[in-house]
Amino acid sequence: GAVVSQHPSRVICKSGTSVKIECRSLDFQATTMFWYRQFPKQSLMLMATSNEGSKATYEQGVEKDKFLINHASLTLSTLTVTSAHPEDSSFYICSANREGMNTEAFFGQGTRLTVV
Amino acid sequence: GQNIDQPTEMTATEGAIVQINCTYQTSGFNGLFWYQQHAGEAPTFLSYNVLDGLEEKGRFSSFLSRSKGYSYLLLKELQMKDSASYLCAVSDSNYQLIWGAGTKLIIKP
Numbered sequence: 487g488a489v490v491s492q493h494p495s496r497v498i499c500k501s502g503t504s505v506k507i508e509c510r511s512l513d514f515q516a517t518t519m520f521w522y523r524q525f526p527k528q529s530l531m532l533m534a535t536s537n538e539g540s541k542a543t544y545e546q547g548v549e550k551d552k553f554l555i556n557h558a559s560l561t562l563s564t565l566t567v568t569s570a571h572p573e574d575s576s577f578y579i580c581s582a583n584r585e586g587m588n589t590e591a592f593f594g595q596g597t598r599l600t601v602v
Numbered sequence: 603g604q605n606i607d608q609p610t611e612m613t614a615t616e617g618a619i620v621q622i623n624c625t626y627q628t629s630g631f632n633g634l635f636w637y638q639q640h641a642g643e644a645p646t647f648l649s650y651n652v653l654d655g656l657e658e659k660g661r662f663s664s665f666l667s668r669s670k671g672y673s674y675l676l677l678k679e680l681q682m683k684d685s686a687s688y689l690c691a692v693s694d695s696n697y698q699l700i701w702g703a704g705t706k707l708i709i710k711p
Contacts, residue, residue, distance in 0.1 A: 492644075520699075529689065529703040530645070579644050590635060591699060593644040 489513055490582050492594025499570055499601055507565045507597045509580030515560040516582035520591070521553075524577040533578075536563040570601040604628045606702035608690050613708045614680055622675045622688050622705045630695020636664050636675045637689040639704065645689055648675070677707075685709045 489512040499505050509519055519536040534555055535543040542555035552574075554566040563582075567574055577598055581591040605627045614620040626634070633652040637645035651657055651666035651673060663676040675688055690702040 530701045532698070532701075535698075577642070590647045590650055593646070596642075596644040598642070 490516075490580065490592045490594045492580050492597060494597055495595055496598045497600070499599070501571055501601055502569055504566055504568045505570055505599060507567075507578055507580075507599075509563045509565070509582070509594050511561045511582045511592070514582075514584050516563075516584075517560060519557060519563040519580055519582045521555065521563075521565050522579045522581070524579065524596075530579065533565075538563075567599065570599070572601045575599055575601045604692075604694065604700050606690055606692060606700055608688075608702040608705045610703070611706045611708065613710060614677075616680055616682060616709055616711050618680050619676065619678050620680060620707065622677075622690075622707070624673045624675070624690035624702055626671050626673070626690070626692045626700075626702075628692045628694045628700055631668060632693040632695065632697055634664075634666055634673050635691045635693070635699070636662075636673075637691065639687045639689055641686075648688075680709050682709050682711070 491510045491512055497505055517538045521533045522530040523533050524530050532545050533548045536555045536557040538557045538560050544550050552568055557563040577596050579596040580594040608624045635650050636648040638648050639645040649664035651664050654666055656665045661678045666673045687704040687706050689704045691699045694700055
């Protein structure tokens with residue numbers, strides 16, 4: 487099956503610093519990638535849709551200036567959490583679909599972010 | 603609005619059968635997915651239904667009724683490793699996945 491690689495898997499950072507999370511599709515091109523956040527015992531919540539070569543589309547309530555998304559190539563999207571605060575501590579997961587819209591989503595391994 | 607409902611938690615016995623239901627109301631429908639998620643890990647794909655009926659894949663089967671806005675995931679011969687959350691997700695008219703809150707399945711010996 488298709489592989490999506492996400493790293494780091496875990497990161498601990500100090501409050502006020504920025505953290506970058508990478509999401510790569512290893513064996514297929516992904517014009518669109520998705521970034522989710524998941525708090526403990528809650529479902530996945532879509533944060534934004536990352537579009538290669540254009541601006542990301544953010545869901546309502548997600549701060550664009552805080553969660554910077556860059557989709558510079560067909561195989562790489564990055565999420566940067568800027569000026570992180572403890573309330574940003576969460577599990578962040580990316581996913582990508584193969585070409586042909588209605589296929590299963592392939593997920594990265596997820597990143598556990600802890601802001602201290 | 604768009605809504606996916608599934609039970610919060612279920613308990614079953616090792617070796618038994620369990621059915622996890624999912625009902626949905628979405629703007630358009632382009633298929634329904636079931637994912638398994640172990641704690642602290644990313645979801646893994648289990649099944650995809652876009653037409654009515656039952657799809658069987660080993661110990662797992664998934665059923666869909668589009669007219670009723672209803673699906674279920676059936677797990678047979680339960681094993682302890684099946685303890686996980688099971689997420690129902692619907693692809694809407696824009697091919698965006700709308701996620702249910704997940705059903706935590708607890709398997710007891």
